[in-house]
Amino acid sequence: MSIDTISTSTGSVTGQPVPEGRTHWSGTADDAELAHWDAVATEVAAKLAVDVLERDRANLDPTTELDLLRESGLVNLLDPAEFGGGGGHWESAFRVVRILSRVDASIGQLLAYHYINAGNIGFTADPATQAEWHRKTVQGRWIWGDSVNPTDPDLSLTQDGDAFRLNGLKRFSTGASAGDVILVNAVVRGGDHDGTIFQFVLDHDRAGITYLGDWDALGQRLSASGSVRFEDVLVEQTDILGTVGDEPFSSLVTPGIQLAFGNLYLGIAEGALAQGTELVRARKNAWFLSHAETYRDDPFVQRVVGEFVSSIAAVEALADRTNARFDRIIERGADVTAEDRGAIAIEIAKLKVVSTELGIEVANRIFEVTGSSSAKASVGLDLFWRNVRTHSLHDPVDYKKLEVGANHLNGELQPISLYT
Known part of the structure; x- marks a missing residue:
């Protein structure tokens, strides 16, 4: 079954901004959708199983594995179909994580974090910007890593004209070193936005970002969860998704x-x-x-x-x-x-x-x-x-x-x- 033939009840956006107060996710997954993504995940898991031990022992960033996720379409499962995404639901995504983790939980973790990180387009982004974020994510087949670990001191943003400069260190930045973009939360120090926590997206190779490669754990060795150092990294207004707060949705x-x-x-x-x-x-x-x-x-x-x-x-x-x-x-x-x-x-x-x-x-x-x-x-x-x-x-x-x-x-x- 191809993605185009899946029958879903999704109400995703149609190239226009999502109306205020609404989300592009609606309805629940039907049996056809669940069966499709289960089958895709099972096929990917079978490929991962071939050399899972060798890859675990090599302890390298999972670039080849992430290519497999891109090619299978799993990375865009939750993106609106109108932009070329899978138009799927969270239930399908969580089942995919479960299926991959039966074989390689490191890759299951990476994909889980990707779903949540990219999901912030719907959770946090201004409705007027969501369509463009979806387009870029789907067209680039982006895998979203993150650097938001709350157990570290907050990263800091300082005003630099109309932009900001990001500084600090974050440990446990899952997927950051291997993905295409990094989701970051940081607090503004000084200026008109003092104390505000912005959430923004940086491309992997942005100047001033250093991946320390210090993830050396007992397990989950391919989850690319090492530390990231940010030194005067330029954060443009167009990089910002929104602000972080305690609003229920x-x-x-x-x-x-x-x-x-x-x-x-x-x-x-x-x-x-x-x-x-x-x-x-x-x-x-x-x-x-x-x-x-x-x-x-x-x-x-x-x-x-x-x-x-x-x-x-x-x-x-x-x-x-x-x-x-x-x-x-x-x-x-x-x-x-x-x-x-x-x-x-x-x-x-x-x-x-x-x-x-x-x-x-x-x-x-x-x-x-x-x-x-x-x-x-x-x-x-x-x-x-x-x-x-x-x-x-x-x-x-x-x-x-x-x-x-x-x-x-x-x-x-x-x-x-x-x-x-």
Whole structure:
């Protein structure tokens, strides 16, 4: 099926500015759309699987992998069809992240961040400029990295005539070194806009940007998440998307990335189980104390696998429900209330809790049924655990448990931030 034949209910813009208060996203994904993007993602995942271990060990920026995402059309899934994009929905995008993460969670992470970063065209940009941003993104097949990590001191912008100069250092800048453009948040120091946080987009090779190449983590090694230094980088008015605040609709970007994480961890669990299942089925004989003839027939092995299959099915159901609910909130645009935003954030936090624990448990305990030979470096079963253990430290899952508990007991919501 080609992209042109997909039947969707998207209400994307038609080359004209999006009316104030509306968003180009509307409706939800139908079965044909979901099936199409699932198939595209499955094909890409199969290609990534061929040399995933070699690429992980090489620990290089994933330029070839990103070309694969461009060529498949996945990078433009969420862009309006009127500009040549896929015209798809967030549910489709989150499922794609999950499918890729079954094989290569680094690339799943990169694509997840790209979707959220480029999604700021709809969340943050002036409606009058959105069409042009979409055109440039689709025509250039841009992959959007970012440099917005809130745990570092804010980058600073200083006035320079009608433009600004950007200075500072940001760690954990996922996709910045490998992508085409970088989404940046920075606070203005002095002048008429003192204290305002602008969100803007810089091309990869803008003068004054240095990629430090210092990402050296246990897992997610190809996520291009190193530090970036900005030294007197020129930021033009035309680079600016908008301002960052706590308005309910635009701040849905944070629950959005948390929902992507939930799908990523679920994908890792599914991938670990899939490879583990192959290894168990290939094992000969059984443990000498077992009454079974093969490991696959051993009741202890079946019990562990049964736990995993059942838990994955439950988390998958929650993820699918939450992915679809996110689209229904998104289509409301400026009509989204603080209560709406809080309700979907709690649903996503629930998924974050159970998917984190599922991913870590399956990736860890799968070795119990695959045996000592599966610990060989050449097997690569450790990749799933290294990836989920690394990325699940992005923000403490215990605080997500507190969010859910405080809401259930007292109706409380956490303050809006880049983590909640």
